[in-house]
Structures are given as C-alpha cells and as structure tokens.
Amino acid sequence: MARWWRTLKLSIKSLLLHPLRSALTVLGIFIGVAGVIWLLSIGEGIGRAAEEQIAGLGARNIIVRTIKPSADEVQDAGYGLTRDDYIRLLATVPTIDKAIPIREVSREFRNGTRKFEGRCVGCTPDYAEVARLEPKMGRFLSDGDLINQSNYCVLAAETADRLFPFGDPIGQKIMVDEHFFVVIGVMKSRAPSAGIGGSVAAEDFSRDVYIPITTMETRMGDMEVVMKPGQFQRDLKELSQITIQVKDRDLVLPTVDVVRDTIARNHTLADYGVTVPLELLQQAQTTRLMFMLFLGLIAAVSLVVGGIGIMNIMLATVTERTREIGIRRALGAKRRDITQQFLAEAVVLSVVGGLLGIVGGLLCRPISILIRGRLLDWFPEQMSTLPEIVRTVEPMMVSWSIPLAFAISVIVGVTFGVYPAIRAAQLDPIEALRHE
Template sequence: MQNTSFVASFARWRRTVELSVKSLLLHPMRSGLTVLGILIGVLSVVWLLAIGEGISRASQEQIASLGAKNIIVRTVKPTGDDYDGAGYGVTRDDYVKLSSTLSTLDSAVPIREMTCEFRVGRRSLEGRLVGVTPEYQETARLKISMGRFLSDGDGLFERNHCVISAEVADRLFPTGSPIGELVQVDHEFYKVIGVCQPRSASAGIGGSIAAEDYSKDVYIALQTMWRRLGDQIIQITPGQFRRDLIQLSQVTLRVAEPKDVLPTADLVRETIAGDHPLKDYAVTVPMELLEQANTTRLMFMLLLGLIAAISLVVGGIGIMNIMLATVTERTREIGVRRALGAKRRDIVGQFLTESVVLSIVGGGLGVLGGLFCRPVAIGLRYQLERWIPEQMAAVPDLVRNVEPQVVPWSIPLSLGISVVVGVAFGVYPAIRAARLDPIEALRHD
C-alpha cells in the first residue's frame, strides 16, 4: 500500500516538473534572462570568495615564510630630538643576552646588512651585502644550486669567502662558472664558494616588517664582516654626509615549541627594553601576524559573501517578477485546472516548481562557470600584461600574482542559496495563483 502511494506521489511530482518545464519553454527569452540573473549571482559568490581566498592564502604564505616559530628583532633608526646621531639598533650584547637567558629558544641567528657595490672587472652591481652565520641558510630558506653555503670555519677563521645570489651570478659572471672567482666589495676581494637558487622576494607586511629582496644578495661570514668592515656605515651623496653605527640589523629567534612563541616574545621585549630608551628596535612575531591575517580573512570573506549575495537577491527579484507575470498570463489556465479538480496545493506546487527549476538551472550553470575562475583570471592577467604592461607593473605583487582558489564550501552554499532564493521569491506568486477564484479565472480573457 505504501509502495503504491509512493509511486503515485512520484508520478504526480514528475508530471508537475514536466508541466513546469514546458511552461517555461513557452517563453525562452524571458526564462533565459531570469536564469541569467541567478547565474550571475551564483557566479559572483563563487568568484568573489575564490579571489578573496587567493589573496588571503598569498598573504598567509608570505607571513608563514617568516617562520611560525620565529621572533624577529630588527634594528629601527630612531627619530626625534633625543637621537644624537650615534650608534643605534640591536647590538651584539642584545644577541648574547637573548640567546643565553631565554630557555625556550631553539636557535638565535644574527644578521648584519648593508648596501654595497659589487665589482668583477668592468661589471658592477649594487646590492645587499649580508653578514650571516651558517644557520641563516635554513632561516631564510635558501637553496644552493652550485658549490656550498658558508660554514662555521669560514666565520671562525674570518675567511674572505662569499655566497652569491642567482641574479648576482648572472650579472657579474654571464659566462662560465663563478665558483672560485673573486668579487670586489669596496677594497676587499671575496672568493665565491656557492651560488643560491633564485628566491622570490617577500612582500612587506603592513608596518610590521619591511619587504626583503634576495635577488641581489652577497653573503659573507658575520665575523668576517665585523673584522673587515666594522660597524660604521658611511653614505656620501651630493650635499649630504651620513655616518651610522650599526652592530646588527636583525636577530631571528626560533622557539622550540609553538605554544611558547607569544610568551617568549613578551620576554624578549622586557629583556632588551631597558637598554634601548630610544626604541630603536622592533619585535615582529609572525604567529601574531598569522592570527591577525586569519581574522582579517574571515571578515574579508564575509564582506565579499554579502556583496555577492546581493546579486542573488536581485536574481530572486527577477524570479518573482516573471512568476507574477506568468500568473497574470495563465489565469484562465489556472481556472480550468481548478474546475477539473486541481487543489490549491497543486497550483502552489506547480508555480513553486517553476521557480525552483529556474533557480537550479541558473545555480548549476553559475557553479560550472565558477570552476573556471582560476584559468580565466590567469588568462585575463596575461592579456592585461600584454596590453597595459606599465600599469600592470605598478600593481602590487600580492595583487598582480594572486591566483583565485575556489573555496569548496562556496559551491554547495551558493547552489543552496539559489534554491532558497527561488523558493522564497516564488512563494508569493504561487499563493496568489492558488487563491484565484476559479469562476473569475475562467472568465478571464
């Protein structure tokens, strides 16, 4: 008995769907435009969320590249009347104090940077000379394509050895291997013992940390830099002479356990605050930045979702508009059906089914279009770089190189919302159709 009832219900539902589809096909242009409204709404949800996810992931990857367990203490030039032009920033004493007193640390990597001109014969290149320890290779995620990186012995014996970046190798040694060749820095010569693989630059993250470009780096042992070049930096420009004393540009502290990162960062600030009344340092904690980025990401995705939802509401209004027009046009048909025994719920079911069909078709096409978000965005970016290269070059790397990432949950969400919109905006026209008086409907021309 139950099986027979189920078969009858299914047959009735199938007839309702078939009748709804036939009714919609009688006006293909009007139905198509309504479907297009839902399609654009669903497409907007998927695409906007995908673009937002792509930007968020790129930002989070850049923050994560700093190391989730790292604490970065950087030198900052003080400003104001209290600064007398003497030495400033992170010192060797700070490095010793931090590395010896904080028990939660796994390692501490000191770094010294300065801008220099590198020469090989008649070729020259201005870049960044970086004094490092062997641990810097892992901290900066540098990979060696040729030769080796600096060792403990290079620093212990203050050898004039250097490791150069891929671009420096290409510019100063366009032919042949640079291994064993000499690079002149000021009046000193350094023997090339290794070449790094190309490494993309890290974008600046707000005011917390400056961008780092590794493409024009030359790395030497930190002890060699201290001995050969000292702490003094002199810059002479037309009409200006500047002399700074900087011992360390940065100390990167790695904490053994992630749970200890934030407490250790507080201890770092307390440890060195008393020795730096001018606030000539900055402490950056990538983990804090990641938490902030996650919060910003959720707010950003919510905003984009709300903006995209407006398109779905507009599409729903289009469904209501076409269904109200359909009720008016099919008043006589409704009267005939009621006269033949159709109940109000049958009329409501038919018009609701038509609304849902429109929303499902539009939503399905919108989801299919949303899956092509990434290739379309990449193709569009390629064409824009060909048509307007100068304008595209001015766009920040984070935006120019972003690749949309389709959020998996956005597909069922957008499709579900489109169905809900179809039902919500189809209820009123369906009820209006069901409440028509059969006799008055039969008299309608």
C-alpha cells in the same frame, strides 16, 4: 519519481513558452550566484596572498630589526641592535630555538673587471633555513667558517650569473672592498618577500652575497661611511636584524614579551622594532573573514533581487494562466498538484540560474586574469597607480562556495516561488475556468 520527472518536464515546457522572459529571470539569479562565487574567490585570493607573505616570514619567527632613529638622536656611539643584545637573548630566553644575527650592507662585488652592486649579508649558518634558501651548487656557510672567520662567501643566483656568466663560480674569488672571498656555494633564486608593514621591508634575495658575520665584523667593522653630495654620513651599527625562531608556535607570543623586555632594558633610543609574523597572520585571518563576510553580504543582496525577479514573473504567470489552472483543477488536479507545478517552475528558473552562475563563478580566475592583463596592456600608467594587491591578486575558488551557491539558488527559488504557487492553488476552479 516518474511523477517528479513529469512535473519537471511540464515546467520546463511552460517556461520555454516564454523564452526571453525566462532567460531574463534566470539572468537575475545567475548574476547573484556568480557574484557570490566571484566575491568569495577574490576575497580568498587577497587573503591568501597576504597570509602567504606573512607566512613567508615564518610563523615561528620573531624579527627584531634595527631602525635608524632621526638624525639628531643618533649619537656617535652608534645605534641599533648590538652583539650584546644577541648574546643576552640567547642566554636569557630559554624558548628560543635559533637566533640569527644579521648585518646587511651595500657593497660593490668585483670579479676582475666585472662589477655588480648588491647586498652583502653577514650571517650565521642557520640563515639559509630561516630565509628559505637552498643551495644550487656547493654549500652554505658552516659553523667552522664562522669560528675560523673564513674568507668564504656564498652567492645568490643573480649575483653568480652577473659575476660569473660563463663557467663554475665555485672555488673562484670575488673582491669586496679590498678583501678576497672564495666562493663556496651558489643559492637557488627565491621569490622576493614582501614588506608587511612595521619594521620589516620588502626583501629581494637575488643580489646577495652571504659571508660569516664574524668575518664581516673583523674585515669591515661596524662603521659605514655613506658619501652624499657635500657631506659624509657615518653609520655605526653592529647588527641590522636578529631573527629569532621559537621552538613551538604556541610559545611565540609569550616569547615576544620576554624578547621585548630584554632588549628594551639596554636601549634608550627607539632604534629597533619587533615584528611578529604570527600576530600579523592572525590579524590577517580575522580581517579576511570579515572581508569575505562583507563581500558575501553584497552578493546576497543581488541574490535577493534575483529572487524578487522570480516572484514577480511567477505572479504574472499565475494571473496569465488562471484559465489553465481552472482547466487542470476541473480535470482533477489537487491544490497540491498546482502548487507543485508552479513551485517547480520557480525552482527550475533559480536552479538553472544557479548552475549557470556556478559555471560563471568557475570562470572567475581566467576571466579576471585576462581582463587585468588587457588593462595592463592598454592603460599601463593608470594601472601602475593601483595598489599592488589589485595588480597581482589571483582569485582562489573557495571549494564550499559551489554547494553554497547551489543551495542558495534552490532556497531562493522555493522562498520566492512558494507565494505565487500557493496563490495559484487557492484559485477557485469555477472562477478560474470562467477567466478569459
């Protein structure tokens, strides 16, 4: 132990004789190790963000959504998912735990003279759970409301703030079209869900008003008339979406097939799309793994470059210190002692680089967020053209990247230090002593 300690002290002393040279060598390893950690962190951050978005849609969910077909295919009979689809699904697919019929329309909500444009969502009581909405005041819709086709509504947080800036909205009335709805609850605000491709677009839950879907059917009908300059556009659809929750995660994929078949039988138009978050989640996980492997490889290349730096400097050192090696050998150093000494120096270089690299890696998150903040301040226009993920991703430290980085730095030190060290030990003591 004492011997190791001495060898260590000796090597640090030798390295400090050439501080600049040692620092530059350390820098090579530092960049490699910090690079590994940074790339892994950023890869993890991107992967996590994607997974969270998908998981937000629910891993047990299957989302069937109406897609508007091209204009000439739309028939007067309307398009999209129907209430019959919903009933058929519930009746024929036993693995379904919950299924929620949803119809979304744009509406203007009024409270006296206050007006607010938002989304009116017809749904069932289960919607709150599946969309992960929690009540702030009052309650969400109930089965009774659904059966009674009550004129009740539940407001999203921002809708409530806009329509009732002062005071408690519960029990008050708002007007939608020519109908009055009694406010029975206000939901807490939640983060918008992002679009994940396929038929699922980003959803912003802040401007919503929820009413029972039965009420929506009787009060508003299935026809929407959109007025555009020079024309009216009719839009006839019964449901915008059916969200299915399956009893168990393992049952999701078999259920999807049955759901596809069931719906396809009654649709001649391609007027709906099925999105399975679980499938996307699995894809995202595979992609993430590939991505991190790829980034890891890039970082590994920089580590090898750092290692070659060590080897280079150690070879130069051996030549330079030939006489010292001769003296040590003459005074009784064994070959093993000389190997140890030079190997220790190489390992000290790489380990110092590795430790600094770990510190640098830990700073990944604050530094990258800081830099991005600055860039957003200075070049808002250029930055806004970058993909969403670049502007929002937060690097996540991967816990195993620290021991990995440390182990790699030690391995690099030993690997690239061993040849110079052996060369030093193989020098003939007499020749070495004569060396000037």
